[in-house]
Amino acid sequence: MTEQHRHAEVTARALAIAPTELFVDGAWRPAADGATLDIANPATGAVLATIASAGPDDARAALDAAASARDDWARTPARTRSELLRAAFERVHELGEEFAALMTLEMGKPLTDARAEVTYGAEFLRWYAEEAVRINGRYAASPEGNLRLLTVRRPVGPCLFITPWNFPLAMATRKIAPALAAGCTVVLKPAALTPLTSLALARVLEAVGVPAGVVNVVPTASAGAVTDPLLADRRLRKLSFTGSTAVGRSLLRTSADNVLRTSMELGGCAPFIVFEDADLDLAVENAVRTKMRNIGQACNAANSFHVQRGVVEAFTDRLTERLGSLPIGNGLDVGVEVGPLVSEDARADVDTLVRDAVAAGARVATGGAVPEGPGSFYPPTVLADVPADAAILGREIFGPVAPVTSFDTEEEVLARANASEVGLAGYLHTGDMARVLRFAERLEVGLLGVNSPAISNAAAPFGGVKHSGLGREGGPEGIEEYLETVYVGLTDPFA
Structure with missing residues (x-):
């Protein structure tokens, strides 16, 4: 056949x-x-x-x-x-x-x-x-x-x-x-x-x-x-x-x-936060899963990647390699992991966010260009060296784009994440259980995934705080x- x-x-x-x-x-x-x-x-x-x-x-x-x-x-x-x-x-x-x-x-x-x-x-x-x-x-x-x-x-x-x-x-x-x-x-x-x-x-x-x-x-x-x-x-x-x-x-x-x-x-704008004590291989794999689920078109998808300075380069390199190798095509085809965005308008919105981030100083590590041919496809994209004040970090991307920025201290990344007007989901990668408890009490989100990419479950309450609903x-x-x-x-x- x-x-x-x-x-x-x-x-x-x-x-x-x-x-x-x-x-x-x-x-x-x-x-x-x-x-x-x-x-x-x-x-x-x-x-x-x-x-x-x-x-x-x-x-x-x-x-x-x-x-x-x-x-x-x-x-x-x-x-x-x-x-x-x-x-x-x-x-x-x-x-x-x-x-x-x-x-x-x-x-x-x-x-x-x-x-x-x-x-x-x-x-x-x-x-x-x-x-x-x-x-x-x-x-x-x-x-x-x-x-x-x-x-x-x-x-x-x-x-x-x-x-x-x-x-x-x-x-x-x-x-x-x-x-x-x-x-x-x-x-x-x-x-x-x-x-x-x-x-x-x-x-x-x-x-x-x-x-x-x-x-x-x-x-x-x-x-x-x-x-x-x-x-x-x-x-x-x-x-x-x-x-x-x-x-x-x-x-x-x-x-x-x-x-x-x-x-x-x-709406959501989920921060994905990685500390230097995290299992980096697990963090990268979870980043791929939570970013690329539904081609990034999920309200609880990781939106911005905040990585502690000591591991940001290694994290970015590994994430770039993984996302850049994902097969793109018609979702009915065997082996395809990245289908089209839902419409041409959706793709145009994502591409505009990427171009604005590059203009603000971000570097395209992979992807970042609208492909030729039919269908509203957009390639998995990693933006490296994203300035902390870049608009893309505070916008719901709703596409396969991972902007990576660095931070130094816990207080710094908490303040940055909590500055958003929305607060649906957040993702935390660390080996420090005391830090997990601090983030559970201080990160302004309704859902927190700890060393895990998938937290939605019929048996668990799903919803956000602030302007997330x-x-x-x-x-x-x-x-x-x-x-x-x-x-x-x-x-x-x-x-």
Whole structure:
């Protein structure tokens, strides 16, 4: 079989699991106004599919469905909700290769990364299947003894989820799974660049028996036209958004009018800090993994590399060698480790940051140039000798670019890292456990990886501080975002 034939076969299998219509109230339907949206493959520029593009009428219909299904779903036994989520987990794994190829096709990530996302994304369905049956209140006597204090947990109500393009499966399951476990109904608006995976997930949820109206999926080319009327509707009680800080601020302002519960997972600018006492081989390998996961297009990806002066040259040389040797190409091809960026605009943004850094005094150690040919590819790039005040160190790069700068003292690098307005993730490499504890208490981030490149886990809370957002996703904390606490004061039964 030729490579061309293999690509065609893999593409056909992947696209077969992804509907092209809106999913509203348990039915697949075209947009009310007939609008459509083309989905392109960033590796080739070819159109993969043409799907329905929702408008305001479709958004209202989706919320109508979620509001109508609200009470029945909230009263559905927790065990039933749990078993539906578990069945969805198993079905996603059964279709794992198709989901992985679908994400590679619409987003560009190599199949190895896409398969890892299937495992990670599906795990939220399993984790919250287990959490669904562990929603508890409490019972206690008041300090004065005249009351019994009873708390009841109940679902917040219909939710709107706005997900990004970079992890199309995991960002959907990370929101949908805890919401369904808690008894909430949802409307999902996936990113316009990568909606096929969300539509495929909706089909899985439909197939395992999630009732009509509980999950509704409305991809659109006109985000504001869909989300604005929903945010203004009093039936909506929760917004969860993953995306840029700028858009998050705007959504928070809009949500204030309706006093919505909000969860915001916003921008990051993760520092990767290496001390002279670190295992340098491990630090370099972890730097490659956390920088190049998803081609650098991850909010928790290492963004700037701060290396203590005594090892900065050795670290830079080894990182340059590793990144410069990574195979680049179509993510469907065997052995490829670097696929295209999601769009031409994304590549242009990354290239501008690199050129600005070079103008500020950085040296290109490898990469740093837009390649010829089709697809929005950008080579893995190491920028050496980056001045401490270079703008690239404080910007979210969202691409395969590693700017390396040096530092001398712990206080210096802490001050530099904490100067950022965002604080999602950080990475620390050191052999000093006392230093680890100091950084855990002083580095202003919501996630800290210590001598490790991968810290996201369905069982752990994910979220940031400062302008990186509000709330947490994952872990026991994640389901709290979808529950209200009601207090009942009971007269002392012994009075």
